Amino acid sequence: xxxxxxxxxxxALAVAASxxxxxxxxxxxxxxxxxxxxxxxxxxxGDAALEELLRQTLNDVPRGxxxxxxxxxxxxxxxxxxxxxxxxxxxxxxxxxxxxxDILRSMPGLYxxxxxxxxxVGARGLGRPGDFxxxxxxxxxxxxxNENIYDAGSLGAExxxxxxxxxxxxxxxxxxSALYGNNAFxxxxxxxxxxxxxxxxxxxxxxxxxxxxxxxxxxxxxxxxGQWEGWLAASAFEQDRIAAPFDIAxxxxxxxxxxxxxRGQRLLGMASAGDWTMRAGVAQRERDFPYxxxxxxxxxxxxxxxxxxxxFASLAWERTVAEDWNLYGVVALKHSQxxxxxxxxxxxxxxxxxxxxxxxxxxxxxxRVSTHRWRDHDLMAGAEYQSDLRxxxxxxxxGEEPDAIFSGRNRRxxxxxxxxxxxxxxxxxxxxxxxxxxxxxxxSTNPRLAWLWSGVPDATxxxxxxSAFREANLYEYQVNxxxxxxxPTPERVRTLELAWDHRLxxxxxxxxxxxGSQLRDLISTNQDIAVYENSAPIRNRGAELGLERRWDxxxxxxxxxxxQDTRDSAxxxxxxxxxxxxxLLYSQPLRGxxxxxxxxxxxxxxxxxxxxxxxxYALLNATLLWRPSLGTDVSLGLYNIGNVRYYDMPxxxxxxxxxxxxxxxxxxxxxxxx
Numbered sequence: 001x002x003x004x005x006x007x008x009x010x011x012a013l014a015v016a017a018s019x020x021x022x023x024x025x026x027x028x029x030x031x032x033x034x035x036x037x038x039x040x041x042x043x044x045x046g047d048a049a050l051e052e053l054l055r056q057t058l059n060d061v062p063r064g065x066x067x068x069x070x071x072x073x074x075x076x077x078x079x080x081x082x083x084x085x086x087x088x089x090x091x092x093x094x095x096x097x098x099x100x101x102d103i104l105r106s107m108p109g110l111y112x113x114x115x116x117x118x119x120x121v122g123a124r125g126l127g128r129p130g131d132f133x134x135x136x137x138x139x140x141x142x143x144x145x146n147e148n149i150y151d152a153g154s155l156g157a158e159x160x161x162x163x164x165x166x167x168x169x170x171x172x173x174x175x176x177s178a179l180y181g182n183n184a185f186x187x188x189x190x191x192x193x194x195x196x197x198x199x200x201x202x203x204x205x206x207x208x209x210x211x212x213x214x215x216x217x218x219x220x221x222x223x224x225x226g227q228w229e230g231w232l233a234a235s236a237f238e239q240d241r242i243a244a245p246f247d248i249a250x251x252x253x254x255x256x257x258x259x260x261x262x263r264g265q266r267l268l269g270m271a272s273a274g275d276w277t278m279r280a281g282v283a284q285r286e287r288d289f290p291y292x293x294x295x296x297x298x299x300x301x302x303x304x305x306x307x308x309x310x311x312f313a314s315l316a317w318e319r320t321v322a323e324d325w326n327l328y329g330v331v332a333l334k335h336s337q338x339x340x341x342x343x344x345x346x347x348x349x350x351x352x353x354x355x356x357x358x359x360x361x362x363x364x365x366x367x368r369v370s371t372h373r374w375r376d377h378d379l380m381a382g383a384e385y386q387s388d389l390r391x392x393x394x395x396x397x398x399g400e401e402p403d404a405i406f407s408g409r410n411r412r413x414x415x416x417x418x419x420x421x422x423x424x425x426x427x428x429x430x431x432x433x434x435x436x437x438x439x440x441x442x443x444s445t446n447p448r449l450a451w452l453w454s455g456v457p458d459a460t461x462x463x464x465x466x467s468a469f470r471e472a473n474l475y476e477y478q479v480n481x482x483x484x485x486x487x488p489t490p491e492r493v494r495t496l497e498l499a500w501d502h503r504l505x506x507x508x509x510x511x512x513x514x515x516g517s518q519l520r521d522l523i524s525t526n527q528d529i530a531v532y533e534n535s536a537p538i539r540n541r542g543a544e545l546g547l548e549r550r551w552d553x554x555x556x557x558x559x560x561x562x563x564q565d566t567r568d569s570a571x572x573x574x575x576x577x578x579x580x581x582x583x584l585l586y587s588q589p590l591r592g593x594x595x596x597x598x599x600x601x602x603x604x605x606x607x608x609x610x611x612x613x614x615x616x617y618a619l620l621n622a623t624l625l626w627r628p629s630l631g632t633d634v635s636l637g638l639y640n641i642g643n644v645r646y647y648d649m650p651x652x653x654x655x656x657x658x659x660x661x662x663x664x665x666x667x668x669x670x671x672x673x674x
Contacts (some may be wrong), residue, residue: 081430081450096623096637125564135185158308175468178448196229201673209665230271245657259290302343441471511546536569554589609649617646631671
């Protein structure tokens, strides 16, 4: 049964969420929050002067932002052996970021597009048309979520995590195979979910926008100090009469709109007690498109169905042994299925459906040990194992024997070690090495080397070198085998990067990063014979410039400019490779934390795809966030304010697809018992 959200139920939830709590409840919540804040700050109750002083320091640009992606353990971003960008839950709420596409679009060096069905992400000038995000490794709480058929990072409405459950998103650009193995080719994106402290009690949200998209979310969380904690979050959405991304005849518009819709739901939960933590999630989505059955009669329409179905369950154990050793282990079982159903007419005029079903099931095991046993050394070693229990692609007419079945049973294991060596007060050296071996794809060895210098107060210089690889996946094998084309060998990248960040004043910080990469054997599509093959060497160079400024009044500005130049061996620029990305994020308190106005300016330069020129564009988004009381958030967002018409070609289609126009969105969140 397809999930539906009744409009009356949506309105009922919105009314219930906005119903005011009694004065006693509001007063108790205020008192509890004040006491917790005072306890955290270690100040006497009622010390207004100290409270005001501590509040003012929040306007400082933080130097010690925590991240856990670069080295697979929590540390300051200034001490990390890579450049790491972090967006927090406060940033997400302040700027009205609706989904993972909005979050990644705000990150330096990333550019995001879509075809109405899948969300595509390019990084540092490499975003090949038809790539399913296989060159970025996506994690949820440190757990790999790329599936095992396309190696795809599915980031659309089928992604496991609702944005309201995200605590922060970390993006570490550059090769990451020295720690993570396959797929960490251009970088690693880690989505960290909130703990029970932030999801405590009952939380409800309802949202609706001018594109006829309706969303609801409910969560519950509980924490018993010293015993256990856990939370459960469920969300659902639906959108109907979705406009086509290209011009259509007025006579067909209504018929096409009736057959274009998107629906889905997801459930995610966590429970932790003692040394054990269990996580599980389910996500389902169905996206339907109108599909012409006959070229001669465009009014004869059927529907094309795209169904996403994914689930995972993991159990982790972590313990500190004595004071010097930390042990960690996790086992995760995962499932994914993607079904694409296309209608067609047989010669006798009968209507049939052609099905392509990609089903994967696999298990991941991750073991790590870290120690501070030896002076000036932070050592970590680990082992990872993946067993693909099922890899299968079936194609054929529904109700009949399959035309073809492609299957695989791969196994991968990797061993890695890393040492963070303090050479002196201002010098640190990070040395890492990983060896991966796969039943299909062979072996790969990838080193990491980083030197960090902090000889200037509030500044860090980083010199980094690393390599990464990606093996051909089952989908690429399935495309090549029927045409007797060889399976491509693993693609590889080596990158040298120099980064400098400096906080000039407590309110002003800037960053500069310069990098150069050599890519060889990149797995690409041969347009003439429609197979995958290894390309000639590719050179990639770029720079990322960042500035963050804060003011006494609470205003915040974050600006980044990404310059990138990616060329093949003949000196030609690659498809879908913009040279310049500019991103500005600004927020302005109107009434302190109770009322904030934020805006984003996002610019992508001109690029080409399939010998067609795609003009550059600039988008402006604005969000008004109102918090009338504790536990209530009201958000009003306007996206693509100028209704800019811009186009992309993210898939194999040779028709430019129009992207999202102006959208007005209203969201209401209510928290009880938190």
